[in-house]
Amino acid sequence: MAKFKRDKNERVLSIRDLNISFKTNFGVVRAIRGVRLDLFQGETVAIVGESGSGKSVTVKTMMGILDSNGTIESGSIKYRCFDKDGQLQEFDLAKMPQKEIRYKLCGKHIAMVFQDPMTSLDPTMPIGRQIMEPMIEHGYATKEEAAKRALELLDEVGISEPDKTFKQYPHELSGGMRQRVVIAIALACDPDILICDEPTTALDVTIQAKILEKIKEIQVKKNISVIYITHDLGVVAKVADYVAVMYAGRIVEKGNINEVFYDPRHPYTWGLLSSMPDVDTDSERLFAIPGSPPNLMEEVIGDAFAPRNPYALKIDYREEPPMFDVGGQHRVASWLCDPHAPKVELPEELKVRIAKMKKEAGIND
Numbered sequence: 001m002a003k004f005k006r007d008k009n010e011r012v013l014s015i016r017d018l019n020i021s022f023k024t025n026f027g028v029v030r031a032i033r034g035v036r037l038d039l040f041q042g043e044t045v046a047i048v049g050e051s052g053s054g055k056s057v058t059v060k061t062m063m064g065i066l067d068s069n070g071t072i073e074s075g076s077i078k079y080r081c082f083d084k085d086g087q088l089q090e091f092d093l094a095k096m097p098q099k100e101i102r103y104k105l106c107g108k109h110i111a112m113v114f115q116d117p118m119t120s121l122d123p124t125m126p127i128g129r130q131i132m133e134p135m136i137e138h139g140y141a142t143k144e145e146a147a148k149r150a151l152e153l154l155d156e157v158g159i160s161e162p163d164k165t166f167k168q169y170p171h172e173l174s175g176g177m178r179q180r181v182v183i184a185i186a187l188a189c190d191p192d193i194l195i196c197d198e199p200t201t202a203l204d205v206t207i208q209a210k211i212l213e214k215i216k217e218i219q220v221k222k223n224i225s226v227i228y229i230t231h232d233l234g235v236v237a238k239v240a241d242y243v244a245v246m247y248a249g250r251i252v253e254k255g256n257i258n259e260v261f262y263d264p265r266h267p268y269t270w271g272l273l274s275s276m277p278d279v280d281t282d283s284e285r286l287f288a289i290p291g292s293p294p295n296l297m298e299e300v301i302g303d304a305f306a307p308r309n310p311y312a313l314k315i316d317y318r319e320e321p322p323m324f325d326v327g328g329q330h331r332v333a334s335w336l337c338d339p340h341a342p343k344v345e346l347p348e349e350l351k352v353r354i355a356k357m358k359k360e361a362g363i364n365d
Contacts, residue, residue, distance in 0.1 A: 018075035049246035064101030111186035117178035128166035176207035248304035255330035
C-alpha cells in the first residue's frame, strides 16, 4: 500500500482545549484540563510529568482506548493524513467513536508501543504471526507479503536472528527483545505517528539506550512523528525536539528541548530537573518535590501547583495562571512569568546542574 510523503514542517496533530473527566464511585475526576499541543512531521515530542498528571490519558484518547468511565467534555484532537488516493483528510479524534478510531486509524496511521511488552504480546501466538496480524487485518499486505515484511521488521529493530525469532513465543525472549518485537508490530503498517508510553521503564540502562537509538534511527529513516510519554527526563534529553510538562491534567510548560531543559521557568519543572538522579552530584541530599498532587475530584482554584510551590504568590491561590509567552517556542503557565511578578532566581543547585548538563551536551552560553 502506497504511503504519501508530507512536508517536514507540516502539522500532523493538533490538540486544542482538551478536557476529559472520569466518573468514579467517589465523584468526577477532571483528569485533563485545557490541554493544547501540536505535533509536526518528523518531530519528537515528549510529554513529561509525575504519575497521574494526565500523560497517558491524553494519548489513549488519540488511540480510541479511553476507559469506559471517561468522557471528553470539550476540545478537539485534529489528525491529518492521506487517504488511499493521496488526498489529505482530517479527523477530529475527540468527536469520533472509539471503535471507529481503532478500526480506521490505529495501526495504519497511529501506533503505540506500550510500557510492558508482556501485556502487549499474546503468549499463545508465535512472534511472526503477531507482527503479520495488523498487516493482514488492515489489508496492508497478503499473508506471504506480511511474512516477508515481518522478517524485515525484526531485522530493522535490531534482532540478530529474525528467522529464529519469527517462530518463537514471547516467553522465550528477553525483555529487550520483547520490546523490540512490540516496536516491530507498531511499525508494521508504516504509521505516521508512533506513541511510546514509557517504552524503556523495565529495561536496564544499556538496553534502554539501544532501544531509544533504534527508535530514533527508524524515525529518521521513515520520517515519522514520535510522542514519548515518560517521567524520565534522562530519556527526554536523549530523544526529544519539543517538551510538554504536565501537572494535574494541564500543560504547565512547553518549548523546544533547549528552552525547557536549559532555561526552565516553572517551579514544577525546576523540581523535576532537580530530582533527576545524578551519580556525580556533590550533594548528600536526594531532592524530592514536597507535598502531593491535588485531588482532581475537587475544584482547582488558582494554580494547582501552588500548595507545593515555595515561590507561590498570593494570586496563585486565587487565579489560574494563563500561558505566558517567554520567547521563542517557550510557553509557561506560572504567575512568576508575569512582567509585574517579583524576580525569582533558579535554585543554586539547579543552576549547577544545568551548567553541567550544558557542558555534557557541548552547549556554550
